[in-house]
Amino acid sequence: MAYLREFVELNKGIHDRESFDCGNNELNNFIKTQAAKHAKQSISKTYVLPSAKKLDNGMSSICAFYTLSPASLDRETLPSDTSKKLPHYPIPVILLGQLAVNNNFKGHGLGKITLIKALKFAQTISNDIGGYAVVVDCLDKSIEKFYCKYGFQEIERINGKMKMFLPMKTIKALP
Numbered sequence: 001m002a003y004l005r006e007f008v009e010l011n012k013g014i015h016d017r018e019s020f021d022c023g024n025n026e027l028n029n030f031i032k033t034q035a036a037k038h039a040k041q042s043i044s045k046t047y048v049l050p051s052a053k054k055l056d057n058g059m060s061s062i063c064a065f066y067t068l069s070p071a072s073l074d075r076e077t078l079p080s081d082t083s084k085k086l087p088h089y090p091i092p093v094i095l096l097g098q099l100a101v102n103n104n105f106k107g108h109g110l111g112k113i114t115l116i117k118a119l120k121f122a123q124t125i126s127n128d129i130g131g132y133a134v135v136v137d138c139l140d141k142s143i144e145k146f147y148c149k150y151g152f153q154e155i156e157r158i159n160g161k162m163k164m165f166l167p168m169k170t171i172k173a174l175p
Contacts, residue, residue, distance in 0.1 A: 099111075
């Protein structure tokens with residue numbers, strides 16, 4: 001199955017949210033019921049990679065998506081070698097709130113592609129408004145493993161879910 005080259009902002013009028021299934025009910029529910037609502041409320045923005053071929057209903061399948069929003073971290077939650085160099089007030093970061101690949105498009109490297117697109121867009125935002133790092137909240141061990149593979153570091157574990165970060169200076173060094 002083919003997909004377009006660029007991620008675009010979610011548009012519920014042309015992107016078929018109902019057919020999206022990544023195998024995780026929390027992420028499926030988010031794209032189907034919350035993503036558009038959050039964008040309208042200026043809570044977060046979701047970017048989708050549409051399929052190249054339209055569905056019978058005239059809409060495009062969502063091959064993958066990511067969601068970004070502003071956030072902050074307490075300095076003390078970061079590793080001490082990092083935090084000692086930072087101011088004593090909450091540190092601005094960009095939250096990569098959700099990232100998922102449709103089951104129909106798995107096995108084509110879209111997880112990595114989606115992550116890199118999200119990180120590069122976060123870098124662009126950071127260049128304009130600041131932001132020390134990208135932060136993720138991992139839903140389970142497989143997601144922790146995915147982010148560890150790309151250099152994310154643990155910050156803390158809350159209710160069994162790991163919070164991780166990747167400094168913007170690391171993102172800027174990506175090819």
